[in-house]
Amino acid sequence: MMVDGYVQNYRLGDAMELFEKMPVRDTVAWNAMIKGCLHCGDLVTAKKLFDEMPGRNVISWTTMVNGYLQFGKVEVAERLFSEMPMRDVAAWNSMINGYLKMGRVEEAMNLFSKMPCPNVISWTAMISGLDYNGRTDEALVLFKKMVGSGVEPSSNTFSCVLTACTNVMALPLGVQTHGQIVKLGFSFDEFVCATLLTFYATCKEMADACKVFNEKLHRNVVIWTALLTGYGLNERHESALMVFGDMIRMGVLPNQSSFTSALNSCSGLEALDRGKEFHCIAVKLGLEADSFVGNSLTVMYSVCGNINDAVAAFRNIDVKNVVSWNSIIVGCAQHGQALWALILFGQMIRAEVDPDEITFTGLLSACSHSGMLQKGRCFFEYISRYKSSAMKLQHYVCMVDVLGRCGKLDEAEELIENMQVKPNSTVWLALLGACRMHSNLEVAERAAKSILDLEPHCSAAYVLLSNLYASAGKWSDVSRMRVRMKWGGVVKQPGRSWVTLRGVRHDFVSGDRSHPLSNKIYQKLEWLGGKLKEFGYVPDESFALHDVEDEQKQEMLSSHSERLAIAFALVTTAEGSAITVMKNLRVCGDCHRAIKLIAKVVRREIIVRDSTRFHHFRDGNCSCGDYW
Known part of the structure; x- marks a missing residue:
């Protein structure tokens, strides 16, 4: 029907003109036109047509009930539903669905209990709606009641039940549901299969997830993505990236979700090279500007130490949502680019995107890492006064950090004492x-x-x-x-540093001589030590936190884990290339001073991520301005 074609393409005027010219307008045409108006967002015209319609049937009434619910006019929909001369199952289901989408669970349950003959769609709507509204336990009880009443579940029912089991980690019930799925022949349904994969992965049963996947040769991107995401959820990032590679080799084109999961695993592994490869594939498939892919690229580049490419990935996103802005603001904060973070926040406000609690955490963190005391106070006061509902414990932690780093220890302690919520150990640790x-x-x-x-x-x-x-x-x-x-029985976390080279992670601890290239590493350290002395470097022994002789203190400082990692990178990578080192603890002051000089000596950029931020060392300087 031409009317349908026009409204599907949002050409409501053309559809109405054609409808008016029709020599005979039967019930099907009227219903199509009313539905088309609602599809195009014109409730007023839909109501006018409904009122003028000569022979309304149950489909006409149900369409208008759906329309009012679609526009949030629940009371009008209720009145129309009560006035219906006859109601079929679809009409009851529409009203129940509307209640559930609006969060009016009690009304939905009451209506469901009065329904003459609920079908599988009715039961499924109730199960899904209860789960969606946070009443998952009731949803699973209702599923058992449905099975007991002799209603055979559909593939959609099983997907909803498995999602509910996933949300509450109900492994035994999920396994039982899997048995029913096999018994009723739904195990090869693609969406059921994908939901099963997600269920087992979330419940940390990756072996069972793989069994589900391996039961059949799949070409469906949703199923591949479910397995890929499952590995990521279980911190098995290498396996996730292998799945992504197999997926492409099998000719299954990744979608936005596939890229998001794969790039998240690149972030987890700090695998910048792999992330760049996936970025190229996304560009070829035309997905680079998608918000999901763009957000993941922004995070991946930032986490892997490349803030410039993170900003470029952010700029390429067509429609930037709050996650996009938060990703780049937090990334800039972690890299000590406070001015960038503030400029981006201004652009976010001008783009009319409302900041949330993550935005303010990023801004306060940026102020903390750059010593912007007054800016930090202004942001914190703004959250306290105008966004009190968004005020979270992490905002107090950030503000204590801002004050503490600027030497306002008494003010920071007073803030903790006067917090609106009970302080936890993280807040006090910021002060310590x-x-x-x-x-x-x-x-x-x-x-x-x-x-x-x-x-x-x-x-x-x-x-x-x-x-x-x-x-x-x-x-x-x-x-x-x-x-x-x-x-x-308190065990100190040992300091570790690592470098990822060609997909392989090389770990180092202080004084480590177990690496196969130890001889070359220590030779490079000895050479660097001589060069540093030429620049007037004298070790700061206050950072050697052991009661030993001065010579031992200097030797301990020179073999801190971050220096070993840097020396390893120097002997294994091309001259002039940037070096990225990750560290699980805060970089010590003496190493920070030494690395500035090392970067100058070797004429390379050295990027070090410690437990609080990224440091970009270039030509004798650090991006943190010696404030971290």
């Missing part, structure tokens, strides 16, 4: 870290006590306070802390 920066033992001891009262086995509190004592030369207090840790 600032005390380490500013060598304030008095506040540090109070902060450490508060942390250990909340979390007695918090190794970070012991280590930070112990390091403060060591810096002050209070070795008896250092010993006391170590004894407390030993008796309390």
Whole structure:
């Protein structure tokens, strides 16, 4: 029908003109025109046509009920539903669906209980709606009741039930449902198969997910993506990337979700080279500007240390949503590009995208890493006054960090004492870290006590306070802390640094000589040591946190894990190329000073990501401006 063709392409005027010219307008034509008006968002014209329609049938009434529900006019839909001269199952289902979409669960349940003969669509709508509205346990009980009443589930029912099982990690019930799926012959239904994969992956049963996948040779991108995403959920990123490669070799074209999962796994592995390969594939498929793919590219480049390419990926996104803006603002904050973050925030506001709690966390973090005290205060006050519903614990953590890094330790402690929510150990740790920066033992001891009262086995509190004592030369207090840790069974997290080279991760710990290239690594360190002395470098022994001789302290500093990782990269990568090193703890002050000079000596950019931020070392300088 031409009327249908016009409205499907949103040419409502042309459809109406054709409808008016029709010599005979039967019920089908009237219904098509009313439905078309609703499809094009014109409720007023749809109602006018409905009122003028000579022989309305149950489809006409149901279409208008759906229309009112579509526009959120529930009360009008209710009235129209009650006035219907006759109601079929579709009419009842429409009203139930409308209630559930509006979150009016009780009305939906009441109507469902009154329904003369609910069919499988009715039961499925209720199961899906209860799960959608956070009442998953009731949804699963209803499914059992449905099976008990003799209604045979459809493939859609099974998908909804498996989704509900996934949401509450109901593994036994999901396995039972899988048995019913096999019994009723739905195991090869593509959407059921994809939902099964997601269910087993979420429940950490990847072996069962793989069995489901391997039961049949699949060409459906949804099923491949479900397996790919499942591996990512279980931190098996290498396997995820293998699936992505197999998918392409099998001729299955990835969609936006496939790229999102694959790029997330690249981020998890810090595999920049693989991420660039996938970026090229996305460009070839015309998906680079898609918001899901673009957001994932932005995060991947940022996490892997390449903020310039992250900004470029963000700029290429056609329709930027709040996730897009948050990804780049948080990325800029992590890389110490506070000015970029603030400029982007201004652009976000001008684009009329409402900031959320993640946006403000990124902005406060940017202020913290760049010493923007007044800006940080302004943002925090704005959240407190105008966005109080968005105020979260992480905003307090960020603000304490802003104040603490700027030396306002008393103000930071006062903020914690006056928090609207109960402070946790993370808030106090932010203060304790600032005390380490500013060598304030008095506040540090109070902060450490508060942390250990909340979390007695918090190794970070012991280590930070112990390091403060060591810096002050209070070795008896250092010993006391170590004894407390030993008796309390508290284990210090060892410092590690790593470099990913051609897809292989190379890990280092301080003083490590186990790497196959150790001889070359230490030769390079010795050569660098000589060059650093020529530049006037003298090791800062206050960062050697052990009570040993000066010569031993200097040797310990020179073989910190980040320096070993840098030396390894220098002997295994091309001259002039950038080096990226990841570290699980904060880079020490002496290493920071040494790496600035190393970057100048070797004429390379050295990127180091520590536990708080990225440092970009170039020609004797660091992007953090020595403020981190």
